[in-house]
Amino acid sequence: xxxxxxxxxxxxxxxxxxxxxxxxxxxxxxxxxxxxxxxxxxxxxxxxxxxxxxxxxxxxxxxxxxxxxxxxxxxxxxxxxxxxxxxxxxxxxxxxxxxxxxxxxxxxxxxxxxxxxxxxxxxxxxxxxxxxxxxxxxxxxxxxxxxxxxxxxxxxxxx
Numbered sequence: 001x002x003x004x005x006x007x008x009x010x011x012x013x014x015x016x017x018x019x020x021x022x023x024x025x026x027x028x029x030x031x032x033x034x035x036x037x038x039x040x041x042x043x044x045x046x047x048x049x050x051x052x053x054x055x056x057x058x059x060x061x062x063x064x065x066x067x068x069x070x071x072x073x074x075x076x077x078x079x080x081x082x083x084x085x086x087x088x089x090x091x092x093x094x095x096x097x098x099x100x101x102x103x104x105x106x107x108x109x110x111x112x113x114x115x116x117x118x119x120x121x122x123x124x125x126x127x128x129x130x131x132x133x134x135x136x137x138x139x140x141x142x143x144x145x146x147x148x149x150x151x152x153x154x155x156x157x158x159x
Contacts, residue, residue: 027061054119059125063083082114083107084108111138
């Protein structure tokens with residue numbers, strides 16, 4: 001977990017409320033898109049998260065998918081969203097609290113995940129790699145925190 005430079009424009013020192021509000025609006029519109037919904041449903045089906053598991057959602061944004069993961073792992077599991085943007089992380093935390101979800105959200109960098117080796121059963125990462133300076137490094141970090149036999153759902157766009 002070396003100290004890295006910020007990995008994307010999503011990492012900002014301050015959460016400008018206007019910028020956060022625009023990001024939230026865009027992410028909410030995207031989440032409502034039928035194609036995105038189908039892709040996410042397919043990814044959750046393939047990831048097959050079970051009760052009691054430990055799951056990491058890298059680039060959790062507003063937390064919508066971390067909430068789905070938290071419901072799947074139930075009270076004996078953990079669902080952690082990693083989000084570098086403090087404004088989005090605050091929105092995610094508020095939405096989780098409003099939903100009565102045990103999902104939790106951490107600040108972090110995909111190039112230096114703040115977890116020990118083999119700490120999670122499953123990793124979900126959607127539309128993050130395209131923003132990174134070192135996508136291969138982020139994938140290596142995912143492999144590092146994943147337990148042997150764990151699962152990854154990695155969804156991204158190739159621009």
